[in-house]
Amino acid sequence: MFFYLSQFLSFLAMPLTIISVLWVVGLIYIKRKWGQRCLWIGLILLWFFSNQFISNQVMLAWEPDFKEFSEIKNHEIGIVLTGVTNLSKTAYDRTFFNKGADRITHALQLYRMGKIKKILITGGQGFNPVNPQSEAELLKRFLIMAGVPSEDVMIEDLAQNTAQNASFTKDFFEKNGINTQQEFLLITSAFHMYRAKGCFDKVGLKTKTFPTDYYSHDTKFDLPTFLYPSPSSIENWHKLSKEWIGILVYKLVGYI
Numbered sequence: 001m002f003f004y005l006s007q008f009l010s011f012l013a014m015p016l017t018i019i020s021v022l023w024v025v026g027l028i029y030i031k032r033k034w035g036q037r038c039l040w041i042g043l044i045l046l047w048f049f050s051n052q053f054i055s056n057q058v059m060l061a062w063e064p065d066f067k068e069f070s071e072i073k074n075h076e077i078g079i080v081l082t083g084v085t086n087l088s089k090t091a092y093d094r095t096f097f098n099k100g101a102d103r104i105t106h107a108l109q110l111y112r113m114g115k116i117k118k119i120l121i122t123g124g125q126g127f128n129p130v131n132p133q134s135e136a137e138l139l140k141r142f143l144i145m146a147g148v149p150s151e152d153v154m155i156e157d158l159a160q161n162t163a164q165n166a167s168f169t170k171d172f173f174e175k176n177g178i179n180t181q182q183e184f185l186l187i188t189s190a191f192h193m194y195r196a197k198g199c200f201d202k203v204g205l206k207t208k209t210f211p212t213d214y215y216s217h218d219t220k221f222d223l224p225t226f227l228y229p230s231p232s233s234i235e236n237w238h239k240l241s242k243e244w245i246g247i248l249v250y251k252l253v254g255y256i
């Protein structure tokens with residue numbers, strides 16, 4: 001019930017949902033003054049949400065800065081949150097990645113540099129799974145193919161959301177005799193780090209953050225950035241609106 005409520009609220013808050021509602025209402029009542037205003041407001045919002053400069057500045061303000069590998073102290077375990085593979089396409093000899101693959105590739109780099117000794121991947125199949133394999137299983141396979149010994153990769157493959165990532169990870173550590181009082185390195189997307197960190201803090205796991213998978217880029221001051229509409233800008237707003245709603249709901253139910 002909680003999941004569906006969160007998804008429904010996220011859907012209502014998405015820019016294209018708001019614009020679509022305004023245009024539908026405007027077209028139905030186009031002969032009325034307020035109906036025409038709805039059409040104009042929808043058009044203005046479409047420009048606003050598709051503007052590359054505006055969306056990037058908002059994303060820059062939201063995402064925490066990335067950290068130099070050299071400034072990361074050594075940790076026993078790095079915790080990687082899933083959400084980076086294409087689970088709608090099933091294969092048993094490879095891993096199909098979506099955007100966000102640097103959650104696991106940066107974890108691999110941290111491992112190679114000796115910054116983390118072991119990797120715990122947390123994440124199952126999500127809701128309405130098509131692929132019988134879990135994300136954690138797929139990512140472990142990738143790491144093993146990249147030369148990481150199997151014994152250095154642990155998986156928790158039941159979690160279906162961020163709150164479960166945190167609580168199930170703590171349960172996994174306790175069941176396997178791993179000290180939960182140590183500090184772990186938390187690896188996930190920059191836009192998602194606030195919620196993830198909050199969930200792990202809530203269950204009592206101490207973490208140092210290592211943000212990856214940035215949607216923002218360095219600020220550009222050129223004509224295309226200011227004037228050309230971009231689908232990726234709308235996608236950024238969709239990401240942000242979904243994340244902000246998720247944070248609000250998580251706070252209301254006590255997950256963070």
